[in-house]
Amino acid sequence: xxKLKTDILIAGAGPTGLALATSLQQAxxxxxxxxxxxxxxxxxxxxxxxxxxxxxxxxxGVTAExxxxxxxxxxxxxxxxDQTLLKLSFDDLPSTFRHLLMVPQSTTEAVLQARLEELGxxxxxGIRVLDADQDDEGAxxxxxxxxxxxxxxxxxxxxxxxxxxxxxEAAGIGFEGEAYDASFxxxxxxxxxxxxxxxxxxxxxxxxxxxxxxxxxxxYRIVATLDDAPEKPTIADIxxxxxxxxxxxxxxxxxxxxxxxxxxxxxxxxxxRAGPFMLMGDAAxxxxxxxxxxxxxxxxxxxxxxxxxxxxVQGGESDRLLDAFAEIRRPAAEKVxxxxxxxxxxxxxxxxxxxxxxxxxxxxxxxVPPLKRRLALGLSGLDRRPFSELPRQSSVAPLSLPGKRALxxxxxxxx
Numbered sequence: 195x196x197k198l199k200t201d202i203l204i205a206g207a208g209p210t211g212l213a214l215a216t217s218l219q220q221a222x223x224x225x226x227x228x229x230x231x232x233x234x235x236x237x238x239x240x241x242x243x244x245x246x247x248x249x250x251x252x253x254x255g256v257t258a259e260x261x262x263x264x265x266x267x268x269x270x271x272x273x274x275x276d277q278t279l280l281k282l283s284f285d286d287l288p289s290t291f292r293h294l295l296m297v298p299q300s301t302t303e304a305v306l307q308a309r310l311e312e313l314g315x316x317x318x319x320g321i322r323v324l325d326a327d328q329d330d331e332g333a334x335x336x337x338x339x340x341x342x343x344x345x346x347x348x349x350x351x352x353x354x355x356x357x358x359x360x361x362x363e364a365a366g367i368g369f370e371g372e373a374y375d376a377s378f379x380x381x382x383x384x385x386x387x388x389x390x391x392x393x394x395x396x397x398x399x400x401x402x403x404x405x406x407x408x409x410x411x412x413x414y415r416i417v418a419t420l421d422d423a424p425e426k427p428t429i430a431d432i433x434x435x436x437x438x439x440x441x442x443x444x445x446x447x448x449x450x451x452x453x454x455x456x457x458x459x460x461x462x463x464x465x466x467r468a469g470p471f472m473l474m475g476d477a478a479x480x481x482x483x484x485x486x487x488x489x490x491x492x493x494x495x496x497x498x499x500x501x502x503x504x505x506x507v508q509g510g511e512s513d514r515l516l517d518a519f520a521e522i523r524r525p526a527a528e529k530v531x532x533x534x535x536x537x538x539x540x541x542x543x544x545x546x547x548x549x550x551x552x553x554x555x556x557x558x559x560x561x562v563p564p565l566k567r568r569l570a571l572g573l574s575g576l577d578r579r580p581f582s583e584l585p586r587q588s589s590v591a592p593l594s595l596p597g598k599r600a601l602x603x604x605x606x607x608x609x
Contacts, residue, residue: 196226196318196321196339197226198344198345198346198347199346199347199348200224200225200226200346200347200348200349201223201224201225201348201349201350201503201507202218202223202224202225202226202348202349202350202351202352202503202507203225203226203228203323203333203335203346203348203350203351203352204225204226204227204228204352204354205228205229205323205335205351205352205353205354205355205359205360205361206228206229206353206354206355206356206359206475206477207227207228207229207231207234207307207317207319207354208229208303208354208356208475208476209240209299209302209303209306209475209489209492209493209496210354210474210475210476210489210492210493210495210496211227211229211352211354211355211475211496212227212303212306212307212310212317213251213254213306213493213496213497213500214227214352214354214474214496214497214499214500215227215310215315215317216254216255216256216306216309216310216313216315216500217253217254217496217497217499217500217501217504218500218503218504219310219313219314219315220254220255220313221500221504221508222508223503223504223507223508224507225315226318226346226348227310227315227316227317227318228317228318228319228321228322228323228337229317229318229319229320229321230320230321230322230323230355231319231320232319232320233319234300234303234304234307234319235299235300235303239298239299239300239380239489240299240302240483240486240488240489241296241297241298241299241407241409241415241486242294242295242296242297242394242407242486242490243260243264243294243295243297243302243489243490243493244294244295244486244487244490244573244574244575245284245287245289245291245292245293245574245575245576246289246490246494246574246575246576246578246579246582247490247493247494247575248260248261248289248290248291248295249289249290249291250493250494250497250498250582251493251497253497254309254497254500255309256305256306256309257291259305259308259309260295260297260301260302260305261295263297263301263305263410264295264296264297264301264410265295265296265297265391265408265409265410266293266294266295266296267293267294267295267296267391267392267393267394267407267408268283268284268285268292268293268294268392268393269281269282269283269284269392269393269394270282270284270294270393270394270396270570270573271393271394271395271396272395272396272398272556273395273396273397273398273441274397274398274399274549274553275397275399275439275440275441275442276441276442276443277553278560279398279553279556279557279560280556280557280559280560280566280569281393281560282566282569282570282573283570284570284574286567287570287571287574287576288576289574289576294394294486296394296407296408296409296410296415297409297410298382298409298410299489301410302489320339320340321337321338321339322337322338322360323335323336323337323351323355323360323361324336324337324338324343324360325360325364326351326360326361326364326365326471327364328469328470328471331347331349332347332348332349332350332351332470333347333348333349333350333351333469333470333471334346334347334348335347335348335351348470349470349507350470350471350472350503350507350516351470351471351472352471352472352473352474352499353365353471353472353473353474353477353478354474354475354477354492354496355477356475356476356477357369357459357461357476357477357480359473359476359477361471361473361477362463362471362473362477362478364471365468365469365471365473366468367463367464367465367468367471367473368463368464369461369462369463369464370461370462370464371459371460371461371462371480372459372460372461373457373458373459373460374419374457374458374459374460374482374538375421376402376419376420376421376542377419377420377421377422377423377455377456377457377458378417378418378419378420378423378455378456378457378458378483379416379417379418379420379423379424379427379431379435379453379454379455379456380415380416380417380452380453380454380456381415381416381427381432381450381452381453381454382409382413382414382415382416382450382451382452382453383413383414383416383429383432383447383448383449383450383451384412384413384414384447384448384449384450384451385414385436385445385446385447385448386445386446386448387406387408387414387445388440388441388443388444388445389406389441391408391412392408394406394407394408394486395407395440396484396537396541397439397440397541398540398541398543398549398552398553399438399439399541400543400544400549401438401439402418402419402420402421402439402541402542403417403418403419403439403484403538403541403542404416404417404418404419404435404436404439404440405417405418405483405484406436406440407486413451416432416435416436417483418435418439419538419541419542420435423455424455425455426453426454426455427450427453427454427455428450428453429447429448429449429450432447432450432453433446433447458480458481458482458483459480459481460480460481460482460531460534460535461479461480461481462478462479462524462527462528462531463477463478463479463524465520465524466478466519466520466523466524467516467517467519467520472499472516472519472520474492474495474496474499474523475489475491475492475493475495475496476488476492478492478495478523478524478527479491479492479527479530479531481530481531481534481535482534482535482537482538483534484534484537484538484541485530485533485534485537485573486573487530487533487534487573487575488530490575491526491527491530491575494523494526494575494578494582495523497582498519498522498523498582498584499516499519499523501584502515502516502518502519502584503516505584505587509587511587515584515585518584518585519584522580522581522582522583522584523581523582525581526578526581526582529572529577529578529581530578533572533573540552
């Protein structure tokens with residue numbers, strides 16, 4: 195039977211929720227992980243895990259398994275049809291993980307859930323968090339279960355419930371930004387790809403960007419912008435995209451395993467904490483898939499928050515440490531949103547003059563090793579290492595007397 199009182203309630207069992215629960219379970223911190231879906235999703239969606247994320251996931255014991263099920267790709271190349279504009283190689287990164295790890299999100303989630311269960315934890319599925327309110331002890335969350343509505347008492351509630359987060363709304367946290375004009379398509383296909391499986395390719399085109407990335411088992415991930423993408427992309431749709439934007443040597447698409455259309459937003463939560471409520475992952479930040487950063491930032495959020503909650507709940511430190519989590523992770527998301535936005539804008543330039551200037555600049559960067567290294571560090575997430583380091587215990591001043599926890603009121607809530 196599911197408990198109705200816990201230290202940490204986690205809403206959402208996607209990759210970030212699973213990573214946080216695994217971190218807490220490994221540390222012996224009481225928590226409850228719930229998800230509205232009855233079953234884990236089996237679509238691949240996010241498909242790349244970067245070096246810094248692998249470093250962070252290693253601390254909860256999942257990186258070796260991800261590496262065994264994924265595919266190491268050494269290069270990221272930006273092209274304009276047959277022209278190579280910029281080639282980034284990751285073989286000299288200051289990390290154990292000197293590559294892009296291509297692995298479907300469904301596999302990442304399965305590996306995380308297996309590790310959680312190995313440690314004795316679990317996911318409670320088919321349970322939706324409807325609303326939550328702050329109280330003197332933390333929070334009261336209303337959840338819908340197969341048996342009906344119940345109330346969970348929690349010291350802290352973490353929103354890992356995506357862009358339309360109920361926890362963010364309950365906390366009264368703004369989520370400013372806008373949607374991109376174009377829609378995106380995702381597809382996993384099989385094809386005879388002219389460029390092979392040793393690089394992730396980002397193609398620039400007046401019609402929009404297209405990314406081609408190899409996946410384990412011989413498949414390829416396609417990500418592309420379209421002004422009006424079809425609801426269910428077909429083989430013919432993918433073929434037209436590659437013929438118009440990819441290399442002039444034709445690559446024949448032979449099979450499509452999974453495809454979808456989606457809109458992309460560029461949004462960032464005003465803050466990551468309000469009283470007992472915390473945000474991470476897509477509940478806190480969403481952006482263009484250019485650069486493959488979204489899930490990675492969320493996974494690092496989860497590991498850092500897991501450390502902070504462990505130190506507060508189990509170690510007795512001031513919960514000001516949770517403010518420190520928010521203060522270091524939000525700037526990391528700002529950097530990623532800026533990177534993804536720059537890549538998307540550059541990829542979708544339609545002005546002939548603008549495209550010529552862009553291509554010239556990229557070719558120039560391609561000849562300057564320090565600039566290339568800076569870009570590689572940004573894509574790999576390694577330049578954001580400082581944004582994953584919590585302050586030491588002695589540097590976090592207590593907020594209240596021992597045994598008391600001060601909770602900041604949530605704007606717009608009546609108590």
